[in-house]
Amino acid sequence: MKNLTRTSSSTVQTIVSTAIIAAMYVAVTMVIQPIAYGPIQVRLSEMFNYLVLFKRRYIWGVTLGVFLSNFMSPTWTLDVPIGTVSTLLVLFLVLWLAKFTSSLKLQFVIVGVVFALSMFTVAGELYFAFKTPFWFSYLTVGVGEALSMAIGGILIYFVDRKIDIGRFRI
Template identity: 35%
Template sequence: MSNSRFTTHQLATAGVIAALYAVLAYFASVFGIAYGPIQCRFSEALCVLPFLFPAATPGLFVGCLVANLLSPYGALDIIFGSLATLLAAVWTQHTQHKWLAPLPPVLCNAVIVGAVISFEQTGFTGAFAGAFAYNAVTVGVGEAIACYVLGGLLLTLLPKVPALRRQMPSCG
């Protein structure tokens, strides 16, 4: 994606990733682990994809935006949770090593989503700092599980799929 125009293939890739992200997040919500201080969205494993496919970045943002429409934290999560995913995707796209690719989503979500949940729980009161410390850790741990374990599998297995290798800048 070196220029500002998207090819049909890049748009289709982004669309598939957006749909997959939203469906996986809704699936996690069935188990009560998609929203809240203790969460592990299966869809977050996809946040490592910009390392392999730059076209994944807009798809992750749109998919997260759609998934966050069901968030109990309302507009704050729809806006800031989705922006956390966009920031993480852009940062992941520019990482140089596959073992660092899961780190941006973990950090962005721990900080931004942890702050959203804490604000919803306490507002900007004296209890915010304690709530933020707790929520940042719990969101970060869930994100680390999704991104390093499940996302790590994607980073290892997807480059071995011949049909996908042509689409990866480093393999192309």
């Protein structure tokens, strides 16, 4: 009976943490909605990508947040499936790459750089939806993502120093 209770508690914790992270991602995206979409975008909610460095299971909350937020995108028919799958794949990639270093600062750099480089998917969506020049969109969206990840990385890093996100139970 104890094992069943532990398993149920763990499942509930995972569901709750997934919902909280997804809700935070959506809330931040909605607050900055005018600059969260389009060929020039700074989506500060991308800072939640760093959470997977602290607990692998946070990948589902971040992915769900992206999925829900992308319904508000002007290119939502492309952004929901492509953006969501891209985020999930890139999160798995950065988790794999982060295993090669124990330095949290270097792991943050890896996450930020890889996410900025992954913006070719958004540039492709903008090209197909609005015929915006692919390389220009890749540059502007990539720079916006790099900026989002830099600001978000600093915020998450200092929040972790204060509350130890890896041990934070949500």
